[in-house]
Amino acid sequence: MRQFYEECKQAVIKGDSDLAQRLATEAIDKKEPILDVIENGFVKGIEEVGRLWEDGAFFLPELVMGAEAIKKALSLLNPVLAEQQKRNFGKGKLVIGTVEGDIHDIGKTLVSTMLSANGFEVYDLGFDVGVDIFIEEASKRGVNCIATSALLTTTMQKQRKIVEALKERGIRKKFRVIVGGAPCSRRWADEIGADGYAKDAVAAVKLIGELIGGS
Amino acid sequence: MRFDLKELLCKKILLFDGAMGTMLIDAGLGENEIPESWVFSRGKDLLDIHVKYIEAGADIIQTNTFGANGIKLSLSRYGAMLDPEETNRKAAAIAREAPERFKDRRVLVAGDIGPTGQFFSPVGSLREDEARDAFRQQARALDQGGVDLFLIETMSDLREAVEALRGVKEVSDKPVVVELTFDKKPRGHFTLMGNTPREAAEILGREGADMIGANCTLGSSPMIGLARELRAQTDIPLLFQPNAGQPVLTEGKTHYTQSPEDFAGDIEKIVREGADAVGGCCGTTPEFIRVVRGKLEDLGKERGE
Numbered sequence: 001m002r003q004f005y006e007e008c009k010q011a012v013i014k015g016d017s018d019l020a021q022r023l024a025t026e027a028i029d030k031k032e033p034i035l036d037v038i039e040n041g042f043v044k045g046i047e048e049v050g051r052l053w054e055d056g057a058f059f060l061p062e063l064v065m066g067a068e069a070i071k072k073a074l075s076l077l078n079p080v081l082a083e084q085q086k087r088n089f090g091k092g093k094l095v096i097g098t099v100e101g102d103i104h105d106i107g108k109t110l111v112s113t114m115l116s117a118n119g120f121e122v123y124d125l126g127f128d129v130g131v132d133i134f135i136e137e138a139s140k141r142g143v144n145c146i147a148t149s150a151l152l153t154t155t156m157q158k159q160r161k162i163v164e165a166l167k168e169r170g171i172r173k174k175f176r177v178i179v180g181g182a183p184c185s186r187r188w189a190d191e192i193g194a195d196g197y198a199k200d201a202v203a204a205v206k207l208i209g210e211l212i213g214g215s
Numbered sequence: 216m217r218f219d220l221k222e223l224l225c226k227k228i229l230l231f232d233g234a235m236g237t238m239l240i241d242a243g244l245g246e247n248e249i250p251e252s253w254v255f256s257r258g259k260d261l262l263d264i265h266v267k268y269i270e271a272g273a274d275i276i277q278t279n280t281f282g283a284n285g286i287k288l289s290l291s292r293y294g295a296m297l298d299p300e301e302t303n304r305k306a307a308a309i310a311r312e313a314p315e316r317f318k319d320r321r322v323l324v325a326g327d328i329g330p331t332g333q334f335f336s337p338v339g340s341l342r343e344d345e346a347r348d349a350f351r352q353q354a355r356a357l358d359q360g361g362v363d364l365f366l367i368e369t370m371s372d373l374r375e376a377v378e379a380l381r382g383v384k385e386v387s388d389k390p391v392v393v394e395l396t397f398d399k400k401p402r403g404h405f406t407l408m409g410n411t412p413r414e415a416a417e418i419l420g421r422e423g424a425d426m427i428g429a430n431c432t433l434g435s436s437p438m439i440g441l442a443r444e445l446r447a448q449t450d451i452p453l454l455f456q457p458n459a460g461q462p463v464l465t466e467g468k469t470h471y472t473q474s475p476e477d478f479a480g481d482i483e484k485i486v487r488e489g490a491d492a493v494g495g496c497c498g499t500t501p502e503f504i505r506v507v508r509g510k511l512e513d514l515g516k517e518r519g520e
Contacts, residue, residue, distance in 0.1 A: 056401040057402070059406075059407065060409070061409065064337060065337050068337070101246075103287065106334055151332075153240065154236045154240060154249070154250055158246075
């Protein structure tokens with residue numbers, strides 16, 4: 001791998017947003033092939049961050065800083081890339097949000113950032129998002145996945161409501177619904193008829209990739 | 216009426232109560248309600264839950280104030296309608312009524328303090344002084360409502376736990392218990408932020424916590440190993456409140472991945488590892504506490520208490 005790509009990768013692993021931005025600017029100035037810089041540099045970095053998280057060597061601060069670093073780099077690189085080759089996200093679109101009554105935002109935002117970094121088109125609806133808002137936004141944006149986060153045993157029932165509301169409206173099959181958050185589990189996803197459960201941001205990228213990655 | 220926590224802990228293993236959130240759901244917590252709103256709308260039902268836990272054998276009950284700090288309330292659509300001070304004062308007063316019905320027993324009320332839901336830099340933008348202000352406000356109101364001690368719980372950031380501890384200590388000299396929430400990772404037990412049991416014991420001990428421990432995240436079985444690890448680090452009294460596995464809800468009914476008997480069996484092992492106090496977190500019910508009470512009685516006889 002070229003030295004420059006390695007530097008981009010390391011900037012994300014170190015969670016150094018300034019360095020990531022400088023490298024992104026350098027790549028643009030030097031007319032580097034932007035897609036290669038992203039895929040062989042920055043994305044390799046966030047993948048390594050994900051691995052270190054799974055190994056238990058990295059914790060939330062490192063994960064968030066890595067995600068921030070790649071976000072900063074991509075905010076500079078994506079517009080240029082779009083010009084270079086009319087970038088097609090290709091990996092699928094989704095809406096994501098924390099359910100109504102729940103203000104826990106950080107895990108959801110991290111999932112959202114990681115998905116964007118991995119090439120998904122993400123519409124982050126924020127926190128305390130009503131069932132109707134999820135469905136309206138999902139329909140309006142033409143996405144194929146609704147990702148829902150709930151951090152409390154008292155709010156997780158809203159995830160069931162989303163599945164039920166989709167059924168009632170006869171549009172359940174249009175969307176893959178996935179659940180995440182501390183009290184959730186694979187079994188919970190099965191119980192409420194959701195399409196999947198992910199235990200953290202790294203797992204969510206994998207899961208959503210499997211569910212809608214090819215669409 | 217003051218009490219000496221240390222003295223109490225010398226006499227017996229203290230039993231805290233179990234979950235509140237899942238009990239509220241069973242009692243009909245509505246879609247557009249947050250648990251704290253029941254302090255105003257369903258005080259009688261809250262009191263019933265407290266009473267059930269005392270009947271089951273709890274020595275200490277926890278106020279329904281897990282999410283009642285000003286920061287968390289203000290960010291939620293339904294919470295923003297509640298005044299933090301009034302909510303905490305009222306919740307403490309409701310809990311206070313429950314022990315009155317059990318004149319023959321000494322039951323204490325712990326003012327429950329949960330995390331703000333926000334994070335310090337670099338994860339979020341919460342400032343230490345903001346957090347401390349919110350915890351100080353909550354603690355003062357709980358104190359006014361008549362709690363006997365404070366229980367800071369489910370903290371995934373040691374820094375936030377320290378701010379809560381300091382905030383409480385600034386307004387009250389009643390005992391303070393601090394529980395972090397740890398997960399088991401390939402390299403040991405860590406909080407979400409990467410704090411270890413060793414760090415937690417050292418820093419919370421230095422900050423003057425009267426008892427420390429762990430709750431949530433882990434079920435009772437993996438909590439045994441954490442109890443061993445934490446006991447090896449400190450002489451401070453220890454409290455553990457594991458989950459009853461992951462709660463799963465069907466048709467509004469709560470199912471548990473674990474039976475009360477299994478849970479109580481693990482609690483016995485946690486006590487043998489050196490816990491001074493135990494209780495339950497998510498998914499536990501008065502029935503769990505009742506079976507644990509039985510186990511503790513047997514253990515007490517064995518120890519000649």
